[in-house]
Amino acid sequence: MPNTTIGDTIISILPSISLPLMATITAIGLTLIYASHLDLRSRRVPHKIWRPALIIALPAIIWIYGQICLTDPRVALIYFPISIITCAVLLCAAIKNFFGGADAYALIIITLCIPFVPWLGICEGFFPRAVLGNTVIMTLIVPIMVLAKNLIQGNKAPMPYLFTASPVPSTAIQNEFGHVVEDIEEQDGRLVRRFISFSEYSRRRLEGDRITTIEDLTAHPEHYGDKLDLYQKAGHVWISHSIPFIVLITAGYFSALIAGDLLGALILTLVETIL
DSSP states (O other), X not given: OTTOOHHHHHHHHHHHHXXXXXXXXXXXXXXXXXXXXXXXXXXXXXXXXXXXXXXXXXXXXXXXXXXXXXXXXXXXXXXXXXXXXHHHHHHHXXXXXXXXXXXXXXXXXXXXXXXXXXXXXXXXXXXXXXXXXXXXXXXXXXXXHHHHHHHXXXXXXXXXXXXXXXXXXGGGGGGOOEEEOEEEEEETTEEEEEEOOHHHHHHHHHXXXXXXXXXXXXXXXXXXXXXXXXXXXXXXXXXXXXXXXXXXXXXXXXXXHHHOOHHHHHHHHHHHHHO
């Protein structure tokens, strides 16, 4: 089939793959919604919640690739290696702590099980790329919202923290998620506060050094009694909020289904404008 394009192949098998593909898209979408609920509530998303979706998605993707191979194996030789390479990159990023294991797990499942969505238009190409691109856009919106909140409230902090952190009342600190980004000490009867520099904070996170987390304070209050007393005296504490990344992935997933690759379209528009 020398003159057959990828689009021609996918269109030709569309009647036989639409139902399993829609079932997979629905199962993964529902799981992402539930995972977002768990992420917002506790920042804990167990891998086992994906089992029902995988029961549907794995047989479906095997069927889809089987149909592709019967029609034009070259298409499978394009999509499958790209999916495997993307999954390897995501796994390495998770190992290096660029994002959490639950986040990587969700992205890997999307990558393996939904390589394309034909009704978006064949030109959309690799569907996981659209999800990743849209998730990046959603991720960039969060610090802008945090900055706007800090500016409106008149909060003052080193510039990077205006985008990533905000002050939380000490009485409510154990209801939050994230890391404390200031050191508070008592010297000669007065409180001395110091923001951890953003470079020091980043270095300590990458090197695995301990930074006080809200989870630490909540799970082991007996070990952090002195800190909690100081926080109560301080009245408020600056916290770098833990972003519920599954929520952003979910937004990226559904926006990709509805509107396609927003980041790719934005980059293309900018390039065309410049040129």
